[in-house]
Amino acid sequence: MARAERKTAGAAAPRRRRADEIVAAAAKVFARRGYHGASTQDIADVLGIRQASLYYYFQSKESALEAVCADGVEDYALRALAIQRGPGGAADKVAQLVIQHLAPMRERLDFTLAFLRERRFLPEPARKRIRAIEKRYERIIERVIQEGIGSGEFRADLDARMATLALLGLGNSAALWYGREPGATHERIVQSYVELLLRAFRVDGAPPLARMH
Amino acid sequence: MARAERKTAGAAAPRRRRADEIVAAAAKVFARRGYHGASTQDIADVLGIRQASLYYYFQSKESALEAVCADGVEDYALRALAIQRGPGGAADKVAQLVIQHLAPMRERLDFTLAFLRERRFLPEPARKRIRAIEKRYERIIERVIQEGIGSGEFRADLDARMATLALLGLGNSAALWYGREPGATHERIVQSYVELLLRAFRVDGAPPLARMH
DNA sequence: GACTTTACCTATAGTACTATAGGCAACGGA
């Protein structure tokens, strides 16, 4: 049993750090087995502690899910806002938005997957809180696209709402098979998806796309 | 209780028909609550029968899920094959593939959602069977895209595998919000997504897209 | 009209899961 080390870790690991480990374990288990398919025992097993000990860290399984989902989504809106307000044309910004959207797949795939697939099982109040963050994120993306249409960079007949949903849907779909699709490196996905979306959005005859780093 | 009518329905409803109703009820419940979040009691409630009576129709909850998933996916490959073998250029075929992919959202959304989200909970043998159907479908799409590249209709530098995953990811993502996204009619989604994908796939300077039907 | 099949029903065994109650050892500060 890998829990002997934990017995005397009180000093070295400050409270917040350990709480993050608990949430990360929950994310992992929720991502793999689904919220309802995962038992609190499964989460405890990952941590090497007893099932009941989890309740020292969270009130209920549902609140653990909310913590996971919040961790899975809250950074997106923040980074997107920085991009939207930053320098560059709409095409640059869309490229950056795609890059930042796909970035968490690398290190935090469990959080992303748990958020995408399990957030709908949150109780109403928590789901509303999570949904509010999502909506903010969506609106930032939609605004970037709108601005691209306004500036003439994107097609005048582009449906900004559908384009937003397409960008998100495309980005999110990658998380569903990332790591199980042979040959699909992170870089290749980013490169392809940015190119596909920009070609779909931009006016005919726009200058060729710059290769990204 | 709405089950009185069932008591004497043996004659009017042939066995196969009733079995389909059972599977449809399972699809509905799995789509709404998720496989693990759904109880056999929930399914029985939809049908107005007792929980144990379900086991007259299926061996286990898992086998019900397999039936739902099979129903959710098996037609795709068949219709895609007809399109791939049929007349028309690659752009036409991609448009048709998108249209047929999005078609089941209208009437059979429960099957689609249950398939997309719950198939991963199938036991290994069943999951393999379902996965085989999926793979066939994917390969047909990829072949159409490859043929488009070969014929010069699509860009020579298009990444066919990524393009395939993009088409599928985009199509599937629509199912996740279909019906809850105000203003997003079926027609609007189809129109937008076909246009986005064809612009992303086709060579620069290709003739403008034909308006569909 | 007896016999079989269909499409359910009741009852329950057996299991698994969440969450609470109460305890305790080690550590950190005074």
Place this chain on the structure above:
DNA sequence: TCCGTTGCCTATAGTACTATAGGTAAAGTC
């Protein structure tokens, strides 16, 4: 060195869920 806090632990109450066993009324078959 005493005491409060932290980070677990054991034990269990209470609930819910799957699947089986066995029954039965009506419809269909001969």
